[in-house]
Amino acid sequence: MVNNDLIVNNPLRALGLEEKAEKGVQSMGLVMARAGLGKTAILVQFALDCILQGNSVLHVSIGESVEKTRAWYDDILSLLTEGEKIEMIPGIMKNRMIMTFKEATFSKAVLEERFDDLVQQDIFRPECLIVDGYDFSSNDKDSLEDLRKFMDDRGLKMIWFSAVCHRGDDRVSEDGVPAPCHDVASLFETVLLIKPAGDEMQLAILKCDSSAVDPNATLTLDPSTMLVKKS
Amino acid sequence: MSQDLSRVRNIGISAHIDSGKTTLTERILFYTDKIHAIHEVRGKDGVGAKMDSMELEKERGITIQSAATYCTWKNIDINIIDTPGHVDFTVEVERALRVLDGAVLVLCSVGGVQSQSITVNRQMTRYNVPRIAFINKCDRTGANPDKVSEQLRDKLELNAHMMQIPIGLESELEGAIDLVTMKAVYYDGDNGEIIREDVIPADMIEEAEDKREALLEEISMFSEELMEAVLEGGDVDVQLIYDAVRQGTLSLEFTPVFIGSAYKNNGVQALLDAVEQYLPCPTDVENLALDLKEDEKEFPVSNDPKDPLIMLAFKLEDGRYGQLTYVRTYQGEVRKGETVYNNRTGKKVKIGRLCRMHSDEMQEIDSCGSGDIVALFGIDCASGDTFTAGSISCSMTSMHIPEPVISLAVIPVDNKAQINMSKALNRFTKEDPTFRTYVDHETGETIVSGMGELHLEVYVERMKREYDALVEVGAPQVAYRETISQRAEFNYIHKKQTGGSGQFGRVAGYMEPLEEGDYEFVDKIVGGVIPREFIGSCDKGFKKSLDKGSLCGAAITGIRCVINDGSYHNVDSSDVAFQLASVGAFKEGYLKAKPVIMEPIMKVAVEGPSEFQGAVMGSINQRRGMIIGTSEEGLYTVIEAEVPLSEMFGYSTTLRSLTQGKAEFTMEFATFKPVPKSVGEDLVKAYQDERKNS
Numbered sequence: 001m002v003n004n005d006l007i008v009n010n011p012l013r014a015l016g017l018e019e020k021a022e023k024g025v026q027s028m029g030l031v032m033a034r035a036g037l038g039k040t041a042i043l044v045q046f047a048l049d050c051i052l053q054g055n056s057v058l059h060v061s062i063g064e065s066v067e068k069t070r071a072w073y074d075d076i077l078s079l080l081t082e083g084e085k086i087e088m089i090p091g092i093m094k095n096r097m098i099m100t101f102k103e104a105t106f107s108k109a110v111l112e113e114r115f116d117d118l119v120q121q122d123i124f125r126p127e128c129l130i131v132d133g134y135d136f137s138s139n140d141k142d143s144l145e146d147l148r149k150f151m152d153d154r155g156l157k158m159i160w161f162s163a164v165c166h167r168g169d170d171r172v173s174e175d176g177v178p179a180p181c182h183d184v185a186s187l188f189e190t191v192l193l194i195k196p197a198g199d200e201m202q203l204a205i206l207k208c209d210s211s212a213v214d215p216n217a218t219l220t221l222d223p224s225t226m227l228v229k230k231s
Numbered sequence: 232m233s234q235d236l237s238r239v240r241n242i243g244i245s246a247h248i249d250s251g252k253t254t255l256t257e258r259i260l261f262y263t264d265k266i267h268a269i270h271e272v273r274g275k276d277g278v279g280a281k282m283d284s285m286e287l288e289k290e291r292g293i294t295i296q297s298a299a300t301y302c303t304w305k306n307i308d309i310n311i312i313d314t315p316g317h318v319d320f321t322v323e324v325e326r327a328l329r330v331l332d333g334a335v336l337v338l339c340s341v342g343g344v345q346s347q348s349i350t351v352n353r354q355m356t357r358y359n360v361p362r363i364a365f366i367n368k369c370d371r372t373g374a375n376p377d378k379v380s381e382q383l384r385d386k387l388e389l390n391a392h393m394m395q396i397p398i399g400l401e402s403e404l405e406g407a408i409d410l411v412t413m414k415a416v417y418y419d420g421d422n423g424e425i426i427r428e429d430v431i432p433a434d435m436i437e438e439a440e441d442k443r444e445a446l447l448e449e450i451s452m453f454s455e456e457l458m459e460a461v462l463e464g465g466d467v468d469v470q471l472i473y474d475a476v477r478q479g480t481l482s483l484e485f486t487p488v489f490i491g492s493a494y495k496n497n498g499v500q501a502l503l504d505a506v507e508q509y510l511p512c513p514t515d516v517e518n519l520a521l522d523l524k525e526d527e528k529e530f531p532v533s534n535d536p537k538d539p540l541i542m543l544a545f546k547l548e549d550g551r552y553g554q555l556t557y558v559r560t561y562q563g564e565v566r567k568g569e570t571v572y573n574n575r576t577g578k579k580v581k582i583g584r585l586c587r588m589h590s591d592e593m594q595e596i597d598s599c600g601s602g603d604i605v606a607l608f609g610i611d612c613a614s615g616d617t618f619t620a621g622s623i624s625c626s627m628t629s630m631h632i633p634e635p636v637i638s639l640a641v642i643p644v645d646n647k648a649q650i651n652m653s654k655a656l657n658r659f660t661k662e663d664p665t666f667r668t669y670v671d672h673e674t675g676e677t678i679v680s681g682m683g684e685l686h687l688e689v690y691v692e693r694m695k696r697e698y699d700a701l702v703e704v705g706a707p708q709v710a711y712r713e714t715i716s717q718r719a720e721f722n723y724i725h726k727k728q729t730g731g732s733g734q735f736g737r738v739a740g741y742m743e744p745l746e747e748g749d750y751e752f753v754d755k756i757v758g759g760v761i762p763r764e765f766i767g768s769c770d771k772g773f774k775k776s777l778d779k780g781s782l783c784g785a786a787i788t789g790i791r792c793v794i795n796d797g798s799y800h801n802v803d804s805s806d807v808a809f810q811l812a813s814v815g816a817f818k819e820g821y822l823k824a825k826p827v828i829m830e831p832i833m834k835v836a837v838e839g840p841s842e843f844q845g846a847v848m849g850s851i852n853q854r855r856g857m858i859i860g861t862s863e864e865g866l867y868t869v870i871e872a873e874v875p876l877s878e879m880f881g882y883s884t885t886l887r888s889l890t891q892g893k894a895e896f897t898m899e900f901a902t903f904k905p906v907p908k909s910v911g912e913d914l915v916k917a918y919q920d921e922r923k924n925s
Binding site: 065066068069070093094097098099100101102105110114117118121122123124 | 385386388844845848849852857858859860861862863864869871
C-alpha cells in the first residue's frame with residue numbers, strides 16, 4: 001500500500017486538520033478521555049497522518065516506555081494498512097522520533113533542551129509534536145502557555161496533547177471541555193472527547209476551528225481497534 | 232539426585248554484565264557446601280570464581296561459557312546454569328533458558344534495569360521461564376532497591392513486588408525484613424553463614440506492615456483462600472502466602488523480588504529458599520516436543536521416568552576430560568551402557584559415561600532421569616540434537632539461532648598452527664551455532680563469522696590458548712548480503728560441442744524477490760521440456776550461484792527462482808549441463824533483477840548520564856544511525872537506535888571519550904537493510920579492485 005492510499009483512507013481526515021498542517025497554521029489540539037479509553041490510539045493516528053504527509057513528528061511520551069510507544073505505532077499502522085509492517089512504508093521510521101520521560105522529570109525546560117539538541121545537531125527537525133501523558137492536574141495555565149510559546153518559537157505546526165478526565169469531576173469550561181482542562185481550554189484550537197456510547201465509542205468534537213467540521217459533530221470509533229469508523 | 236521431581240529445580244542465573252551473578256553463584260555453592268572457600272571473580276588470591284573455569288574468563292572477570300553445576304539446598308536438588316552477560320554471547324543465554332524451568336534475574340541495586348536485563352527478560356518471556364528477581368549489590372553507594380523494583384514494573388512490565396525490605400543500605404546494610412514471616416533476618420559469621428532471625432526494628436514496624444499489606448493485596452489475586460483470609464483479618468497462614476506467590480510466579484503473572492549483597496554474604500540463603508518455594512520443578516512446566524512421524528506436530532513431554540527417553544543436547548564442550556555433551560532429560564531414564572538414537576542423524580549412540588558436572592569438576596553417576604541436567608562423554612553430536620529411546624521419533628522445539636553478522640579472516644602462522652586451527656574450528660562450530668567458518672575459495676583464507684567483535688575475539692584467543700594455534704587475524708568484515716529488488720526473466724542455453732561428449736541444456740523462467748526465507752526453487756515445467764532427472768540439477772545450479780553475488784561478492788538471499796521452460800538433447804544433456812545452464816541463467820537474470828547490497832543493522836542501546844545525551848545522539852547520527860527513541864529517567868538516559876554494523880567498529884572508544892567513560896552500549900542484530908547508494912558504490916568498487924588484484 002502506498003502512502004497516498006493510506007492518507008486518503010485515514011478517516012481522521014474528517015476533521016479537516018490536514019489543511020492547517022499544509023498551510024503552516026499553528027495549532028494546539030487536545031484529546032480527552034477517561035483512563036484506558038484510547039487516547040494514545042487517537043494521538044498515534046494523528047501522528048501517522050502527519051508523518052505520511054511528509055512531516056517529522058516528535059512523540060513525547062510521559063510515563064511510558066519507548067518500546068510500548070513503538071508498539072502503538074506498529075499496531076495502528078498494521079490496522080490501517082491491513083497488516084503492513086512499519087519498516088515497509090518508506091519515511092515513517094525516518095520521520096518519527098520517540099522521547100520518553102518519567103512524570104517527575106518532564107518539564108518544558110528539559111523538553112526545550114532535548115529539542116534544541118536534536119535540531120542544532122541536525123539529527124531531527126520536528127514539525128509536529130505529540131505530548132502523551134501530560135499531567136494537567138499538576139501543571140497550571142502558565143506552564144501550558146509556555147508550551148504554546150515554545151511551539152511558536154520553534155515554528156512547530158501543531159502540538160497534540162492527551163488528558164485524562166475523571167468521572168467524579170463535573171467542572172466544565174464554557175465550550176464544554178471537562179476538568180482538569182476546563183481552565184486552559186482557551187489555549188486549544190481543537191478539543192476532542194472520547195466517550196463510550198452503548199457498544200460504541202464516540203469521538204465528540206467539543207471544539208474545532210476547522211471549517212471542515214461542525215463543532216458539535218461526533219465521529220464513531222470501532223472499540224476493538226480505536227480507528228474511526230468509515231461512514 | 233532424588234527421583235522425586237518435585238524436589239528438583241533447573242534454574243539459570245541471568246543478568247546484565249557485571250551485576251555480580253558469578254559472585255552470587257559462588258556464594259550459592261558455598262552455602263550449599265559444594266565448595267569450602269569463597270574466591271572472588273577478580274580476587275587477590277588469583278584463584279577466580281568457581282564457575283569461571285575457563286582461563287580466559289578468570290582473566291577478564293566475565294563469564295564466557297555457561298558452566299553447569301548442581302547443589303542441594305534443604306533437600307532440594309538444584310541444577311544451575313551460570314549464563315554469560317555479554318550480548319555477544321546471547322546464544323548461550325538462550326540455550327540455557329531453553330532447558331531451564333526457572334530463572335533468577337540478577338540486577339544491580341545501583342544500575343537497576345539495564346539494557347542487557349531487558350534482552351535477558353525478553354528471552355525469558357520468549358521461553359515462558361518463570362522468574363524471581365534478586366537485587367544485588369545493596370551495599371554499594373547509591374543502592375536503591377525500591378527504584379530497581381519500580382523499574383522492573385515500568386521497564387520490564389513485570390508484576391514485581393519486594394518480598395523483603397532492607398535493614399540499612401549501602402555501607403550500613405545489615406539484613407532484611409521478610410515480609411512473609413515478618414521477621415528481621417541477619418547474616419552473621421565470617422561468611423554470613425549463620426542466619427539470625429530477630430524481631431523487626433521498632434522504627435521499621437510501620438513500614439513493614441504497610442508493605443506486607445500491599446503485598447498480600449497483590450498476591451491474593453492468585454489464591455481465593457488467601458483472599459478470604461485477608462478479608463477476614465487477623466493472622467494469615469504463612470503457607471497460604473507461599474502458595475499464592477508460587478502460583479503467581481509459575482503463571483508468569485507475578486515476580487517476587489529479593490534483595491541482598493552476594494559480595495557481602497547478605498541475603499543469598501533467603502534467595503535459595505525462594506528458589507525452592509517459588510520456582511517450578513520439571514513437572515510444573517510444559518515442554519513441547521515435535522513428533523517427526525506426524526509432520527512435526529507438537530506434543531507435551533510427560534516427565535515420566537517410565538516413558539521412552541527424550542533428551543536434548545544443549546551444549547558441547549571440549550574440556551580436559553574430552554568432549555562433553557550437556558543434556559537435559561525431558562522424559563524417561565538413561566543408564567550407563569545403554570544405546571540411544573540421535574534423531575537428527577538417525578545414528579545409534581552408546582552412552583559410555585554419565586557425569587554430573589560441577590563447573591570443571593565431575594562426579595560420575597550410573598543413571599539420570601527425567602528433569603536431570605547431566606553431561607555425557609564421547610558422544611558425537613551437534614548442539615540442539617535430540618536423543619530418544621528409538622521407539623519414538625521426535626525433536627525438541629528448535630532453538631532460535633541468529634545469523635552471524637561479522638567475519639574475520641584467520642591465517643595460521645605455520646603448518647602446526649594450521650592443523651590445530653582446524654581442530655579448534657571444528658570444535659567451536661559444533662559447540663556454538665552462531666559461530667561459523669568457511670574457506671574463501673578466491674583468497675584461500677579461512678573466514679570465521681559470529682555475533683560481534685568480542686565474540687570472535689574470544690574464539691581467536693581460545694584457539695591460541697587451548698589449541699596452541701597461533702593465527703594472524705585480518706580486519707573485521709561486515710557480513711553483507713545481496714538480494715534482488717524486482718522480477719526478471721532468464722532464458723539461457725548452455726551448449727558445448729567441442730570434442731568428446733557434448734553438453735546441452737536450456738533453462739528459462741524468472742526470478743523474483745522472496746519476502747521470507749533465503750531461497751526458494753519452483754518447478755513449473757510441463758510437458759517434460761526438461762526431463763525430471765534434471766530438475767534437481769537446475770536447483771543445484773541456482774544454489775551454487777547464491778554463494779557469491781556479482782556486486783560485492785556477498786551471499787545472495789531472498790530470491791525465488793522459477794523455471795517454466797527449457798529444452799534438452801537426448802545425448803548431450805546431463806546433470807552437469809543443466810547445472811551449468813542454470814548458473815548461466817541465474818547470471819543473466821540476476822543483473823536484470825536490479826540487485827542491491829544489504830547490510831546488517833544493529834539495534835543499539837546507549838545508556839549514560841543525561842548530560843551527555845546530545846553528544847551521544849550526535850555520535851549515532853554521524854554513524855548513519857537512526858534514533859528510534861530516548862528515554863530519560865532522572866539522571867540517566869537510554870538512547871535506542873538502529874545503526875549499520877559497519878559503522879559500529881571502534882564505537883566503544885568513541886563513546887568512552889565522549890562521555891568520560893560514563894556511558895555504555897550494547898548491540899544486537901536487528902535486520903538487514905539495503906545500503907545507501909554511495910556506500911554500495913564503494914563496496915562494488917572495492918570488490919572489483921580486489922578481483923583485479925587477485
